[in-house]
Amino acid sequence: MDCFIGIDLGSTTTKAVVMDQNFQVLGRGITNSRSNYDVAAEVAKQEALLNTRFHLFRQSLSSVSALDGQLDDFLDQLVRDFRLEQFLEQLADLERTCISNATADRFGGDTEALHEALGEVFRRLTIEAPDQFAPGAQRKSDFFRDIAGSRYLAVGEAVAGESGLSFDYVLNVYDRSIIDVENRISEETLSDKLMRALDRTFVAFDDLSAASHAVRAPVRAVLDTVLAETYVIGTGYGRARLPFSKEHIRSEILCHGLGAHVMYPDTATVLDIGGQDTKAIQIDGSGIVENFQMNDRCAAGCGRYLGYIADEMNLGLHELGPLALRSTRKVRINSTCTVFAGAELRDRLSLGEAREDILAGLHRAIILRAISILSRSGGIRDQFTFTGGVANNGAAVKALKQLIKENYGDLTINIDPDSIYTGALGAATFARRATDGDGDEGPATTTEH
Amino acid sequence: MPLQETQQETLKETVENIVDRCQALFDDLDFTVVKEWKAANPGGKAIGFLPIYVPREIIHAAGMLPVGILGGGDQLEVIHGDAYYQSYICRIPRSTIELGLTGRLDSLDGMLFPSICDVIRNLSGMWQLLFKDKYVKYFDVPQTYRDDIAGTFYIHELQTLREDLAELAGREITDDDLRRSIAVYNENRATIEELYRLRAGLPWQAPTSELYLLLRAGMVLPVEEHTQLLRDYMVATSVEERPRRDNCRVVVNGVFCEQPPLGLIKSLEMAGCYVVDDDFLLVTRWLLDDVPTDGDPLDNLSKAFLHHSAATSAKYEPDKANKGRFLIDQVRNSGAEGVIFAAPSFCDPALLDRPMLQDALSRDDIPYTAFKYAENTGQLQAIREQAGTFADSIKLWSA
Numbered sequence: 106m107d108c109f110i111g112i113d114l115g116s117t118t119t120k121a122v123v124m125d126q127n128f129q130v131l132g133r134g135i136t137n138s139r140s141n142y143d144v145a146a147e148v149a150k151q152e153a154l155l156n157t158r159f160h161l162f163r164q165s166l167s168s169v170s171a172l173d174g175q176l177d178d179f180l181d182q183l184v185r186d187f188r189l190e191q192f193l194e195q196l197a198d199l200e201r202t203c204i205s206n207a208t209a210d211r212f213g214g215d216t217e218a219l220h221e222a223l224g225e226v227f228r229r230l231t232i233e234a235p236d237q238f239a240p241g242a243q244r245k246s247d248f249f250r251d252i253a254g255s256r257y258l259a260v261g262e263a264v265a266g267e268s269g270l271s272f273d274y275v276l277n278v279y280d281r282s283i284i285d286v287e288n289r290i291s292e293e294t295l296s297d298k299l300m301r302a303l304d305r306t307f308v309a310f311d312d313l314s315a316a317s318h319a320v321r322a323p324v325r326a327v328l329d330t331v332l333a334e335t336y337v338i339g340t341g342y343g344r345a346r347l348p349f350s351k352e353h354i355r356s357e358i359l360c361h362g363l364g365a366h367v368m369y370p371d372t373a374t375v376l377d378i379g380g381q382d383t384k385a386i387q388i389d390g391s392g393i394v395e396n397f398q399m400n401d402r403c404a405a406g407c408g409r410y411l412g413y414i415a416d417e418m419n420l421g422l423h424e425l426g427p428l429a430l431r432s433t434r435k436v437r438i439n440s441t442c443t444v445f446a447g448a449e450l451r452d453r454l455s456l457g458e459a460r461e462d463i464l465a466g467l468h469r470a471i472i473l474r475a476i477s478i479l480s481r482s483g484g485i486r487d488q489f490t491f492t493g494g495v496a497n498n499g500a501a502v503k504a505l506k507q508l509i510k511e512n513y514g515d516l517t518i519n520i521d522p523d524s525i526y527t528g529a530l531g532a533a534t535f536a537r538r539a540t541d542g543d544g545d546e547g548p549a550t551t552t553e554h
Numbered sequence: 555m556p557l558q559e560t561q562q563e564t565l566k567e568t569v570e571n572i573v574d575r576c577q578a579l580f581d582d583l584d585f586t587v588v589k590e591w592k593a594a595n596p597g598g599k600a601i602g603f604l605p606i607y608v609p610r611e612i613i614h615a616a617g618m619l620p621v622g623i624l625g626g627g628d629q630l631e632v633i634h635g636d637a638y639y640q641s642y643i644c645r646i647p648r649s650t651i652e653l654g655l656t657g658r659l660d661s662l663d664g665m666l667f668p669s670i671c672d673v674i675r676n677l678s679g680m681w682q683l684l685f686k687d688k689y690v691k692y693f694d695v696p697q698t699y700r701d702d703i704a705g706t707f708y709i710h711e712l713q714t715l716r717e718d719l720a721e722l723a724g725r726e727i728t729d730d731d732l733r734r735s736i737a738v739y740n741e742n743r744a745t746i747e748e749l750y751r752l753r754a755g756l757p758w759q760a761p762t763s764e765l766y767l768l769l770r771a772g773m774v775l776p777v778e779e780h781t782q783l784l785r786d787y788m789v790a791t792s793v794e795e796r797p798r799r800d801n802c803r804v805v806v807n808g809v810f811c812e813q814p815p816l817g818l819i820k821s822l823e824m825a826g827c828y829v830v831d832d833d834f835l836l837v838t839r840w841l842l843d844d845v846p847t848d849g850d851p852l853d854n855l856s857k858a859f860l861h862h863s864a865a866t867s868a869k870y871e872p873d874k875a876n877k878g879r880f881l882i883d884q885v886r887n888s889g890a891e892g893v894i895f896a897a898p899s900f901c902d903p904a905l906l907d908r909p910m911l912q913d914a915l916s917r918d919d920i921p922y923t924a925f926k927y928a929e930n931t932g933q934l935q936a937i938r939e940q941a942g943t944f945a946d947s948i949k950l951w952s953a
Contacts, residue, residue, distance in 0.1 A: 439628055439932035449933040467588050477636035512633050 107335040110153065111532025112146050114138065114343035114358065116129075117380035117408060117494065119145035120530040121153035121298070123332075124537050132157030133526050137248045137287075142346035144288045153529075154332055155295065159184065161330065165323035171316030173198045181240075182309050186302035188247075189238040193231065195249050195286060200227040202282040211277075218270050223278065226264050230256055246421065250287050252277075336536040340528050342381055355489060355535050357528055358386055358397050364531030366392025369519040373486035376475055376505075377527065378495035380408040380410065383475050385482035392531075398482035406474025408495050410443045414467055417447045418460065425464060431498035432465035434503040439470070446470065465500060472504040476512070485509060488517040492527035496520050560624060569764070572783065580816070583630055587663045592618050599663040599722060601689070604650070604674055605811040606868045607840040608666045608693055609712060609855050611739050615731040616719040621662060622773030625649040627816040628930040637674075638680055644900040645928045647677045647811035654684060664689030664722065666715075670811055670868060671902050689722055691715065697870045699860045708859060712852045726934060732851035740844040742777050745784045747839070750831065752788060752886040757828035758798040759791050762806075762910045763820045766788050769835045799826075802948040805890045806832040806913065807881060808904035810868050810898035812929050818937060822894065824947030825938045830888040835867050841865055846868065867907035880915025885920055888942055891948045894941065895924035921948060927931035 109124040115138060123132040134152025138145045163180060166172055172179055174377045176227075203223050209216045230253070235241060237252060244252055252537070257279055265272040290299075290476055303324060307313060313320065339347035340360040347354065365375040366388055375386040387396040400406055436458055440446040446467060455464045478484050489509065495501050502520060509516060579587055588600050595887060600619040603610075610620040617901035626632065626649030634655050667678035678692040694711055695836060696704035720727045749768065751897050753760040768787055772780040802822070810833045833839075845858045865871055865880035884892060893915055897904035908924065915922050923944040924935055 437629070437932065439928075439930040445933050448650045448935065452933060473633075473891055476633050478635045480637040508633070 106332060107540075108149060108154070108157065108332050109533050109537040111332055111360065111529040111534070111536055112150055112339045112341070112347065113357070113526070113528035113532060114142055114146055114149075114339060114341035114347060115494075115528075116342045117397055117412070117458060118525070119149040119341070119343075120526050120529040121149040122526050122533040123144075123153045123157045124530075126537070128534065129529065130533070133523060133529070135525065136502055137246075137250065138343065138497055139250075139284070139287055141288045142343040143348065144290060145343075145349055150337075151290075151295075152211075153241075153432040155187075157332060158295070158299075158327055161327040165327055166320065167286045167320050169316070169323065171313055171319055175310070179306065179310060179313075183302060185240070186305040186309075187299060188479045189235060189305070189369075190298045191291075192234055192238065192249065193420060194253065194291060194298065194388035195292045196227065196230060196234065199253060199279075199282060199286045200224075202286050203227075203523065205280045206278045206281045207274075208319060212274060215270065215274060218268060219250065219274050219278070221273060222261075222264050222268050224272050225268075226261050226275065228258050228358045229264070233260075237282045241511060244321045246423075249497045249508050252285065262377055266267040292295050299328060301349055336539050338536040338539070340532045340534040342379070352539075355532055356396055358384060358399075358496055359491060360528045360531030360535065362386045362388040362394040362531065363392040363534050364529070365492055365519075366523070367530055367534050368521050368527065369488060369490050369518070371488045372490040372519065374479065374482075374484075375527075376401065376488045376489070376491050377493040378471070378475060378491075378501070380412070383407050383478055385475070387483050388488070396483050398478045400474065400478060401510060406471045406478075409469075410446065410471050410494065411495065411498065411501075413443050414450060414464070417450055418464075425470070425496035425499075426468070426500040428461050429464035430461075430503065432459070432461040433499075436457070436462045436466035437469075438463070438466040461517040467503075468498070468500040469504045469508075471495070472501055472508060475505070476508050485513045485516065490519040490521075490524075492521070496524040497522075567786045567790055569787065569794055572787045572790060573764050573767060575578060576764075576771040576783075579768045580627075580767055583631070584624060584658050585621065585661055585774060587609045588619060588621055591776065592661060595619075600661055601664045601666060601719070602659060602662040603666040603693075603837070604668060604670075604677070606668060606670050606836045606864075607695065608668050608837065609715070609859075609861075610777070610837065611732060611735040611845075611851075611855065612712065612716050612727065614735040614738060615716075615727045615829075616723040617725075618663075618719065619776060620722065622770075622835070623653070623659070623662075623665070624770075624773065624813050624835075625648060625929050626653055627813070628817070628932065630930075642900060643673050644812050644898045645930060646898070647673050647680075649929065650677060651680065651684075652795040654681070662688070664691070664719075666691050666693045668693045668831060669695050673902075674811075689718065691718065696860065698872065701860065702855070703851075706858055708856045709852050712855060724845070729851050736845045736851060736854065737847045738777055738781075740847070742772070742781045742784075743839065743841065744844070745781050746772075749784055749788060750839075752791075754830040757801070757803065757830055758796050759794075759824055760788075762829040762832070763816060763823065764791075766819055766834055767814070769838055772838055773835070799828075800949075801826050801828040802892065802945045803828050803830045803890045804889070804944075805881070805884050805893045806831065806834075806887060806896055807893055808867065808895050808901070808908065809834050810836045811901060811903070812898035814896060814898075814927050815929060815931055815934075816929055817934055818896070818931060821934045821938045822941050825941035826949075827894065827941050829894075830890050831884045833864070833868075836866060838862060842900060853913050867911070869904050878911045881911055882914060882918055882920065885915075891921070891952055892944065893920060894944065895923075896924060897926055899926045899928050921952065 107126050111122045113120040118135050119138045121134045124540050125131050132153045134149045136145055136148040166176055195214055199525045207219045212219050266277045338353055338355055339349050340355045340357050344354050361377045365372045377384040383400045385398045386394055388394050411425055412422055415425050423479040438449055450463055495513050592598050601613045601623050602621045602623045604623055613620040625646035630649050632648050632652045635652035637650055638651050665681055667674050674690055681690045696708045698704045716727050753765055806828045831909050840863050841858045843862045846854045871877050895908055925940055
């Protein structure tokens, strides 16, 4: 089937959206951008295509009577099992890479002990892996580097302690290996991994064993469906790094404007707060950009500001918002400089201010920057759509809503849970439109999966 | 009035009461006190002005209230103000625009924008576009000091202002009106100088954070009331025994336009520096001597400006040899041991002057340190550290 793909290569994460001939979104994919944009773009695209397959599974399995009433649970389990298979595959790769990096010329007489320790670390990581993907398991992030990294540190320290080996050695081989591993694209076919995951899912749903064939056949059929990359458009901070011709590149602003319009057709003003920049965009009734402003100084007031604060406080990025929402007292943070805000944060902590109050102040500070940029772009008009990773942060949203109400009155504020994909959605829409034959979009580049 | 009676009357006013009142005036970004003045003086007009100097005598002579506008400080959130300016300039114009756009300056019937720098000059243009129903004037001041050239020019500026305000007031401003107002402001300046001498002598008895709030009160109160407030304060603090600290003595330079946050001023004292002279709110100390109250009042105001005004960074110094002389005199006369250069980020007048002033201090072996701030600087730890180190080094190594 024809697929139209938009890829938004951001500084923090890379997103992809797959769309069909009828402008319907089939799948979305996201990955961390690493320091390797080519791989990030490829992984995000594969993730979106995978998500498309799940979308198609749902369609074809909805008619399987054995799954009546439990289709959602079944598919959720299948996703978790697939993620586990993916994780185990990368974990095995990480083990091989670590062993190959643990060479005698670096570790001398400790090499053998290090190999043994690594074997033990990975044995334990493999055993505990299913727990990471159990229903309801809490993870700071879904990216391999984050999940494997945090557990490797904990288990590695324990094993090093037990074996009397320096933990620095264990850490050293990991640091040497992780970048290689996360930048390698899986060579195994999707089908093989998915069928293994399906086996696991049937273990969890043992009452379905009789219906095994009725379930497997449509899954197989979906896996055999060719997803043709009929047209791909890239956008985002790193778009110049995409291996595409210029016809296949669109600016972020255009893609965000159009993406917001596709999500909410009555959108007039868009605010996108991404990792490196903040964009205020005014669009017309067709999603075409009329005016825009971006942050002009530095990353102050961008998503990275929150990332930096999270690092400073030793928290996950996703933990910041919920913590800030617990604030009961207003603390004013005036530094717009990301680095100085870190200093101001420590200053406030040393003065005895509560963490949640300081965090709430920091969220308000970043939103104040955005409000200024919005004002420069022409203000906030009805309807207003907030996109980008920061739109997932409840404390930022709260501060934004409050400031809009104070300064612009009651407006319709749209925030889509998938707003992080807005740029990719706009790009996919451009890709789909490109094949309508207006002649100036360049040749289509079809690759088949 | 016999002194004893004055003391007894004003003893009802403690330092704490007075400072609290000034703090409330300082915190009130809605300028309630101006509205109250207008309510109590039906038909009375209020004229705002920006740093660094306008002849408030003329506003006063028109029966109007001069109101100093010094930006939004560190409590005002700038929502729209950024939209009117490029990024790489100071903050005072943005927060001033914000004050205007949010209606906080509605009680003002006019605004004067003195020539201090391009940013403030452009702000006058912005004001003309945004607030068409208000009287707006870019108030130019001379940059050379010859009576026959600069004086002629400046008297013309003064006369234009006088006529504009007379029209706004609906009555003539007579020479006698001006002479009376000149006398009132002479008195206010003399009282402020008395307060400065008190602080230079006994800085723990008149902490700079309090002196600063007193000066700020003078930006919104009628001048007669302000002069009385200053006197009350000096009486009240003279009967209180206040803790003395082992601080060094410094002159603060460069703070004449966008104001430092109050926390910064307090931080200097906490870090071990008694400020014994400064260039805060120059409008109150621009003219150095009494302006004569006889003769032609505009000619007198002009001569005072040309020949008896503070040679700070806000004033062009044509003779290079004299550059820094005024600052060095401030240091010597106040018994200061060093200079802290504190200037708003992007402040051309302060920052372009700084290297020349530093050279002059170096030649006279006067130690100095320097930093920048914004009116909403929230991170004061680095400044405390710097001022503290400066204070320590003076105590340890200065002869």
